Amino acid sequence: MNIDMPDQSLVMVERIRDAHILVVDDMDLMRQIIGVCLKRAGFENLAFAGDGDEALRYLKENEADLVILDLNMPRMSGYEVCRRLRAESKTASLPILVQSAAETAEERVEVFNVGATDFVSKPINQPELLARVCMHLENRFLIRDLSDYHRHMQAELVMAREMQESLLPQKDRIRGITKQTGVEIEAVYQASIGLGGDLWGMWMLDDSRIALFTLDISGHGVGAALNTFRVHATINRYRDLREDPAAFLTALNSDLKDSFPLGHYGTMFAGVLNCGDGTLRFAGAGAPRPFVVRGSSQIERLDSSGMPVGISSRPGYENKSVVLSPGDSLFLYSDVLIETRTVKHDMLGEDGLADMVVEADADVPREKLVDAVLGKFFIRYPGAPTDDLTAVGLHYRGKGPKAQAAPRDEK
Numbered sequence: 001m002n003i004d005m006p007d008q009s010l011v012m013v014e015r016i017r018d019a020h021i022l023v024v025d026d027m028d029l030m031r032q033i034i035g036v037c038l039k040r041a042g043f044e045n046l047a048f049a050g051d052g053d054e055a056l057r058y059l060k061e062n063e064a065d066l067v068i069l070d071l072n073m074p075r076m077s078g079y080e081v082c083r084r085l086r087a088e089s090k091t092a093s094l095p096i097l098v099q100s101a102a103e104t105a106e107e108r109v110e111v112f113n114v115g116a117t118d119f120v121s122k123p124i125n126q127p128e129l130l131a132r133v134c135m136h137l138e139n140r141f142l143i144r145d146l147s148d149y150h151r152h153m154q155a156e157l158v159m160a161r162e163m164q165e166s167l168l169p170q171k172d173r174i175r176g177i178t179k180q181t182g183v184e185i186e187a188v189y190q191a192s193i194g195l196g197g198d199l200w201g202m203w204m205l206d207d208s209r210i211a212l213f214t215l216d217i218s219g220h221g222v223g224a225a226l227n228t229f230r231v232h233a234t235i236n237r238y239r240d241l242r243e244d245p246a247a248f249l250t251a252l253n254s255d256l257k258d259s260f261p262l263g264h265y266g267t268m269f270a271g272v273l274n275c276g277d278g279t280l281r282f283a284g285a286g287a288p289r290p291f292v293v294r295g296s297s298q299i300e301r302l303d304s305s306g307m308p309v310g311i312s313s314r315p316g317y318e319n320k321s322v323v324l325s326p327g328d329s330l331f332l333y334s335d336v337l338i339e340t341r342t343v344k345h346d347m348l349g350e351d352g353l354a355d356m357v358v359e360a361d362a363d364v365p366r367e368k369l370v371d372a373v374l375g376k377f378f379i380r381y382p383g384a385p386t387d388d389l390t391a392v393g394l395h396y397r398g399k400g401p402k403a404q405a406a407p408r409d410e411k
Contacts, residue, residue: 016137019065020045024055024081025099026073030124034068037126038133052076056084059091066137068129071100071111079114086115093143095136099124161191164225167232169202177204181275184395186370191388197224197266198334198388199232203242205272211242213270214287214332214390218263218308224388227264231256231309245270245283246317249309253285253317256310265308269332278324278396283317285309288335291354293369295327297361299354326398329366331357336387337377348380366395 021043025031031048038046047062049055051073059067067085071078078098085091098111101122111119118132174185181204189198197217205211215231217224234255241248248270256266269290271282280292284304292300302322307315324330333353341347348356353373360372370393 012138012141015141016134017042018045019043019137020047020063021133022047022049022055022058022064022067024049024052024067024073024078025070026051027070030070030122033124034129037124037129041130043133052078052081055081059085059094064094065140066095066097066133068097068099068133069116071098071107079110082111082114082116093140095140097129097132097136160222160225164191164228165189167199167201167228169200174202177202177210180204181208181210182397183210183273183275184367184393184397186367186391186393186395188370188374188389188391190385190390191225197228198390199228200332200390200392201232201235205243208274208276209243210273210275210394211271212273212332212392212394213248213268214334214392215266215268216287216334216388216390217266223261223264227260227266230259231266234259242270243272244319245272245281246319249283249285249306249317250315253307253309253312253315257313260310265310267308267335269304271330273324273330273394273396275396278326278328278398279321280324280330281319281321283319285315285317288333288338289350290333291331291357292322292324293329293331293357293361293366295325297358299357301350301354324396326396327366328396329369330392330394330396331369331373332390332392332394334388334390336385336389337391340381340386348377369393369395 021038023031023034023046025034028050031050035046035048047058047064049058053076055067055069069078069081082096082098085094085096095117096115097118097120098116099120099122100107108119117136120129120132168189169187174187178184187200189200191198199215200213202210202212215228217227217231231252234252237255238248238251241251249268266285267287268285269282269287271280273280282302282304284306286306286308287304289301289304292302294300300322303320306317309315338348338350338353356376357369357373360369360376364372370391374391
């Protein structure tokens with residue numbers, strides 16, 4: 001008899017035929033009967049054990065793809081063998097095909113309670129035995145393939161996440177900007193499912209001006225991450241426009257409208273902070289409204305309205321400006337902070353986030369504002385964010401790298 005699996009590929013048939021099977025039975029005659037049945041079907045990699053102890057010793061030193069196990073054996077029953085195999089990580093998922101002459105409902109319940117995969121009755125019905133052996137071997141190989149694929153994909157996602165995080169401003173670069181300008185910078189980035197669609201960046205335009213942007217691509221996951229790579233590559237082509245936020249967004253939008261898949265877009269905020277006089281020149285493309293946190297914990301909301309990039313050929317971006325005084329901070333954030341809902345469906349909203357910023361500002365020094373706000377946010381909304389999260393804080397200290405913050409109450 002040969003393995004007959006008409007619906008399966010030849011590769012799977014060969015894998016099943018090459019499987020390693022351990023037959024465990026205290027009766028030599030039963031071991032011979034099962035062995036002949038398997039060999040006639042094309043199985044060659046067979047091993048035999050006369051009791052439970054011998055079976056456990058074999059499996060400790062050898063691999064098996066399936067065990068055919070008698071329940072009623074001296075010294076160690078098949079029940080105990082099942083328990084011990086399931087207790088070991090190496091054999092926790094090993095298919096165990098139990099055989100027994102008894103077929104009471106209680107025995108069947110106990111068989112599955114101790115971890116058996118399936119049950120065949122004695123005397124052995126050869127077609128039934130072979131059908132069950134082939135079925136469980138196929139399942140084992142399919143699950144193994146799926147696990148291998150999952151591990152491979154996880155490794156690929158880790159690599160992609162590392163690549164994506166490398167697009168963000170690195171700590172050395174941030175420290176360099178702080179040293180040059182006196183502006184303290186906080187930044188937190190967290191992708192919702194390993195890869196995300198958020199991005200932010202900053203550059204020194206000259207000795208006293210910082211250009212910066214935040215970006216939130218529609219959706220999340222692999223598709224959104226691919227679009228962030230696309231945007232990052234496009235941004236690098238418009239270095240000369242970074243000092244003009246509206247022109248920068250206009251040029252970027254022109255490229256992305258043609259390259260983004262239909263229905264995809266990005267919300268953005270772009271700005272230039274003059275560290276000499278505190279002027280922030282900015283333009284918005286539908287991003288959440290940034291906050292200017294004044295030295296007295298007053299919140300001013302900036303107008304970041306505008307057409308998201310990648311939608312319209314005539315977006316009409318405009319530059320606006322605001323002046324930061326020494327001790328003021330710019331707080332930029334992605335929409336997950338205002339759109340996440342609790343199990344009761346309440347949403348923080350922009351007003352709630354502003355209140356949270358004020359509360360956090362009363363608790364910690366200003367240069368720790370972002371961490372304090374996120375700490376309060378995750379207390380109220382525990383668990384992983386439902387979307388990608390970005391929060392950036394720029395704490396303006398006045399002109400020059402040695403500028404000091406305006407006096408504030410001790411916290």
